[in-house]
Amino acid sequence: MVEPIRLTTRAERETALAQAGWNVFQLSASDVELDLLTDSGTGAMSQEQWAALMIGDESYAGSKSFQRFREAVREVLGFPFVVPAHQGRGAEGVFFGAVIDPGEIVPSNAHFDTTRAHIEIRGGIALDLPVPEALDPRLEAPFKGDMDVDGLVELLDGPDGERVSIVMLTITNNAGGGQPVSLANIRRVAAVAREHGKKLVLDIARFAENAWFIREREAGYHSTPLPEVVREMLAPADAVLMSAKKDAIANIGGFVAVGEDEEFFHRLQARGIVSEGFPTYGGLAGRDLDVIAVGLREVLEEPYLRYRIGQVAYLGSILSEAGASVVQPVGGHAVYLDAGATLPHVPVEQFPAWALSCSLYLAGGVRAAEIGSVMAGRDPETGENRHPPLELVRLAVPRRVYTSRQLEQAADAVAATLAEAESVRGFELVEEAPVLRHFTARFVPLDRRLASLSAEAGSV
Numbered sequence: 001m002v003e004p005i006r007l008t009t010r011a012e013r014e015t016a017l018a019q020a021g022w023n024v025f026q027l028s029a030s031d032v033e034l035d036l037l038t039d040s041g042t043g044a045m046s047q048e049q050w051a052a053l054m055i056g057d058e059s060y061a062g063s064k065s066f067q068r069f070r071e072a073v074r075e076v077l078g079f080p081f082v083v084p085a086h087q088g089r090g091a092e093g094v095f096f097g098a099v100i101d102p103g104e105i106v107p108s109n110a111h112f113d114t115t116r117a118h119i120e121i122r123g124g125i126a127l128d129l130p131v132p133e134a135l136d137p138r139l140e141a142p143f144k145g146d147m148d149v150d151g152l153v154e155l156l157d158g159p160d161g162e163r164v165s166i167v168m169l170t171i172t173n174n175a176g177g178g179q180p181v182s183l184a185n186i187r188r189v190a191a192v193a194r195e196h197g198k199k200l201v202l203d204i205a206r207f208a209e210n211a212w213f214i215r216e217r218e219a220g221y222h223s224t225p226l227p228e229v230v231r232e233m234l235a236p237a238d239a240v241l242m243s244a245k246k247d248a249i250a251n252i253g254g255f256v257a258v259g260e261d262e263e264f265f266h267r268l269q270a271r272g273i274v275s276e277g278f279p280t281y282g283g284l285a286g287r288d289l290d291v292i293a294v295g296l297r298e299v300l301e302e303p304y305l306r307y308r309i310g311q312v313a314y315l316g317s318i319l320s321e322a323g324a325s326v327v328q329p330v331g332g333h334a335v336y337l338d339a340g341a342t343l344p345h346v347p348v349e350q351f352p353a354w355a356l357s358c359s360l361y362l363a364g365g366v367r368a369a370e371i372g373s374v375m376a377g378r379d380p381e382t383g384e385n386r387h388p389p390l391e392l393v394r395l396a397v398p399r400r401v402y403t404s405r406q407l408e409q410a411a412d413a414v415a416a417t418l419a420e421a422e423s424v425r426g427f428e429l430v431e432e433a434p435v436l437r438h439f440t441a442r443f444v445p446l447d448r449r450l451a452s453l454s455a456e457a458g459s460v
């Protein structure tokens with residue numbers, strides 16, 4: 001299928017963004033030329049997936065689609081018990097609803113924003129324990145997604161150790177640059193968790209991309225078939241959470257899968273019924289379950305993954321050539337720009353990464369996502385804005401959608417933004433929701449000319 005792209009002028013984009021309250025999430029997609037907002041649910045389905053859609057079994061209970069889905073999860077990932085959900089955060093709702101009591105601490109290499117929200121709305125504390133290398137955007141290290149194991153041991157041996165019941169790893173690490181987690185790190189974290197009687201839970205939204213990096217970068221795996229790398233990677237986990245909108249190349253869906261603890265599985269199932277529906281469809285149509293079953297296998301095909309990882313690396317290299325500060329090494333699904341280095345004159349209180357994402361749209365019709373002080377939200381205790389160590393802008397590449405020629409438009413937009421970088425101003429946040437505020441927040445530009453557009457658009 002071919003989707004036309006509408007070309008826009010800078011004046012049209014200024015009006016559109018002003019009307020959107022200077023929030024690219026609020027733009028109409030038809031005002032975007034190159035949409036790198038997310039790789040979530042934006043992939044193109046294969047002919048096998050479209051064919052699978054046609055044999056979807058829409059029985060309320062016990063559909064054949066569910067059986068095929070469960071079999072794919074068992075065969076590809078190694079988990080026999082699975083609770084489907086409408087998307088990743090549905091799976092998070094089911095899972096954290098069952099495990100979080102107020103005051104519970106959940107350590108992770110770095111929590112994704114929806115995971116953090118699910119922990120915090122239940123009164124838990126989402127604690128990031130990245131390796132120190134992860135905080136240096138220019139450092140080339142193979143596994144910057146790893147967890148700081150010493151930090152984990154310190155936490156579990158310390159006075160707060162009792163407040164932990166699960167230890168998480170997000171693979172690849174979406175919040176921290178799409179960086180992979182090594183098998184060695186997964187095993188060490190698993191061993192520490194087990195010694196302390198804690199469950200290890202993996203967020204495996206991008207399991208295939210992580211497996212690819214293990215094979216490329218970790219000694220001893222260069223000739224291991226990818227499906228085997230995946231099984232070794234996931235074997236130490238007690239449970240996994242997955243957004244099927246990523247590495248199952250589906251447009252919707254998610255699940256929680258459990259290894260051995262059947263009693264825990266039944267608890268999750270019972271919770272799922274309340275919010276997601278009967279346990280053999282979980283918020284999805286039968287045909288969606290079939291699409292996920294096909295996608296879980298397709299994503300491990302070598303030519304696909306080689307092209308995928310190579311295309312994202314190509315985007316990283318042309319952005320670097322355009323003069324951008326790119327987080328190194330380039331991750332699996334996205335290229336991250338270091339907005340702090342790009343706009344050093346914009347203080348964090350004025351949201352430099354947000355400003356950069358707006359500039360990219362205005363300069364070239366490119367939509368990207370801020371991963372900085374807006375997304376970080378407020379500290380639940382003090383109510384103050386949180387400022388993460390890095391102000392990043394993520395250019396996420398949808399799977400099997402754009403040609404590399406199209407991605408070159410992103411490099412042009414970056415070059416245009418850099419040429420006028422000194423005149424780029426920050427933003428004032430004027431309206432926000434209590435959780436996940438970045439989706440709906442409204443802003444006023446500190447740039448006077450743009451602010452006058454805001455007034456014209458009647459957006460404030």
Ligand SMILES: *Cc1c(COP(=O)(O)O)cnc(C)c1O
Pocket residue numbers: 040087088089090112114115170174203205242243244245246253254
């Ligand atoms: C996308 C994502 C989620 C949430 O999944 P949705 O399908 O968007 O609800 C959770 N964790 C990670 C790492 C993700 O990338």
